[in-house]
Amino acid sequence: MNTRLSTSPCKHNGSFLGSTHDENARRTQSVVALTFIMMVGEIVAGYLTGSMALLADGFHMATHAGALGIAAGAYAYAKRHSNDRAFSFGTGKVGELAGFASALILAVVSIAIAVESALRLFRPTTVVFGEATIIAAVGLAVNIASAFLLSGSHGGHEHHAHHHGHDHHSHGSDNNLRSAYVHVLADALTSVLAIVALLAGRYLGWVWLDPVMGIVGSIVIARWSWTLLRDTAAILLDKTDEHVTEEICEILASHGDAQIADLHVWQIGPEARAAIVSVSTKAGITADTIRERLAPVHEILHLTVEVARPASQ
Secondary structure, three states: OOOOHHHOOOOOOOOOOOOOHHHHHHHHHHHHHHHHHHHHHHHHHHHHHOOHHHHHHHHHHHHHHHHHHHHHHHHHHHHHOOOOOOOOOOOOOHHHHHHHHHHHHHHHHHHHHHHHHHHHHHOOOOOOHHHHHHHHHHHHHHHHHHHHHHHOOOOOOOEEEOOOOOEEEOOOOOHHHHHHHHHHHHHHHHHHHHHHHHHHHHHHOOOOHHHHHHHHHHHHHHHHHHHHHHHHHHHHOOOOOHHHHHHHHHHHHHHOOEEEEEEEEEEEEOOEEEEEEEEEEOOOOOHHHHHHHHOOOOOEEEEEEEEEOOOOO
């Protein structure tokens, strides 16, 4: 007999999207539109002027537009399904999946740019340096405007102070927003490289510098891609949050009447962690007592406590 989730009377609270989710979504949508327009302009200009550095910047911006589109879609999907009981811990990690996907796309594109740039080193093409430089400069301006829009939300750059006698950096960054923000910065860098190459080609005759800058840009993209792949994969695979784990251990050890038997802490949203705490303790110490002690660890929004008594009690 099949049992549908929707018939279950059990309540489900799985909305762990983060306090800046809606704001980040709006900013991302604005940057998508801005980037798409500039992307088309740079790619067309790159083909017309023959600049590989400008084409690299344009295709990088294309992946940037695609990544931002994925990010915007992830925000919408996570919001729409935030309380869907089909997701045991909500949709707080949809942004991590989007960041992982966009990083994979960038990795592939960086390889393509590097190969094409290497070919241009041995088969130079005519470059219209003046027009290409103007387009690259406009692209850089768009990158800076996009970075400004995204950095206005502090979802990925917050700090907080705990009241346990020490300060910690926040581990509540939104990697979906981060993927967009860092991508914009990387795109700005490739724009700068393109401008340098075009100016050098125009005034110094260094035509070879244009494809070299294309290769440098591909390396920057690949490096960014690897960093985001590493960080998002760790969250998707439920890597232990060492920061929160240490806090839990310190708090429970300070009371001296409960010994941790098993502990699991993982991220379920940009500002949310889930924890399963199993302790062996004396009579009189209940699960509610453990919950009260761990209440100051504000990252934990889903806590399961198991209390076991020593065999002698």
